[in-house]
Amino acid sequence: MAPHHLTDITHRLISSSAGRIHLVEQGTGPLVLLVHGFPESWYSWRHQLPVLAAAGYRAVAIDVRGYGRSSKPADAAAYRMLDLVEDNAEVVHALGEESAVIVGHDWGATVAANSALLRPEVFRAVGLLSVPYAPRGGPRPSEIFSKMGEDEEFYVSYFQQPGRAEAEIEPDVRGWLAGFYAAFSGDTMPASGAPDPHFVSRGGMLRDRFPADRLPAWLSEGDLDVYAGEFERTGLTGPLNRYRNMDRDWEDLAAFDGAPVTQPSVFIGGRLDASTMWLADAINAYPATLPGLSSSHLLDNCGHWIQQERPAEVNKILTDWLTALPR
Numbered sequence: 001m002a003p004h005h006l007t008d009i010t011h012r013l014i015s016s017s018a019g020r021i022h023l024v025e026q027g028t029g030p031l032v033l034l035v036h037g038f039p040e041s042w043y044s045w046r047h048q049l050p051v052l053a054a055a056g057y058r059a060v061a062i063d064v065r066g067y068g069r070s071s072k073p074a075d076a077a078a079y080r081m082l083d084l085v086e087d088n089a090e091v092v093h094a095l096g097e098e099s100a101v102i103v104g105h106d107w108g109a110t111v112a113a114n115s116a117l118l119r120p121e122v123f124r125a126v127g128l129l130s131v132p133y134a135p136r137g138g139p140r141p142s143e144i145f146s147k148m149g150e151d152e153e154f155y156v157s158y159f160q161q162p163g164r165a166e167a168e169i170e171p172d173v174r175g176w177l178a179g180f181y182a183a184f185s186g187d188t189m190p191a192s193g194a195p196d197p198h199f200v201s202r203g204g205m206l207r208d209r210f211p212a213d214r215l216p217a218w219l220s221e222g223d224l225d226v227y228a229g230e231f232e233r234t235g236l237t238g239p240l241n242r243y244r245n246m247d248r249d250w251e252d253l254a255a256f257d258g259a260p261v262t263q264p265s266v267f268i269g270g271r272l273d274a275s276t277m278w279l280a281d282a283i284n285a286y287p288a289t290l291p292g293l294s295s296s297h298l299l300d301n302c303g304h305w306i307q308q309e310r311p312a313e314v315n316k317i318l319t320d321w322l323t324a325l326p327r
Helices: 049-054 081-094 107-118 141-146 155-160 164-183 221-234 237-241 243-252 274-278 280-284 311-324
Strands: 010-016 019-026 031-035 058-062 100-105 123-129 265-270 293-299
Touching: 010 081, 019 049, 019 081, 031 081, 031 107, 049 058, 049 311, 058 081, 081 107, 081 123, 081 243, 100 107, 107 123, 123 311, 141 155, 141 243, 155 164, 155 243, 164 221, 164 237, 237 243, 265 274, 265 311, 274 280, 293 311
Parallel strands: 031 058, 031 100, 100 123, 123 265, 265 293
Antiparallel strands: 010 019, 019 058
């Protein structure tokens, strides 16, 4: 059952190089394309769609390839960054538009930044939520992740091994998602000093460190049903394949080493989110890497699921930023 404010959205399937991309849209006006992260769906933007529509925008939230009702190519290499960027450009054109503002959260922020970098003629401005922009560079990503955690294993390395995380998640998708969302939410994350849920003990599972007895305030049982229903139907291999392309992306994007994203941009992060703490140097580098940055925001007491944890603040920042953009 959709929340009452989502009753006037339109579901659409468009053809893409993946096969099809499922999207929902609400409103008319300049196009704003919303790109979710892991493990989420178009539904992660349920609080933004009606507000952006009311502010005079055509708000469109996609299911990224591998998720929901979008196609799920069997080849792991089909989830490389270049393909996800192309999907976004194809969505814009399939909707009859020449250009769009793109806003992404988590992996979607990285996809949005690269969409702006690779297709500047399509994406005229970019909003980044939770994950800062860090230009391509440095050593091969898998080498960096394998050195993190000392005697523990970083979750990205864990996710990179085909089938391994699926075997943990798929027997109890709903329970696993509840724990994963709680582990990285500002109001339910493990206390400081508790074992870090970004890491796996040798021979253990990621969920060993998830809070097991509570849902974050932003996540109702009905919301959890929506997410769990999608992943129970689709499985997790498509979403996890994003992590399995990080070295391939590093190779594909070699020509863009150190490249700035020059379009107008905005960043919103949560102060309690490891993404903003670990990547503080990337945020500090924004004058060089995001020269078109309008503003950067860190929300107090907020974790990773920023547009769901703090919808009113995120909506105000986004609408103020969009209103100030040249139309």
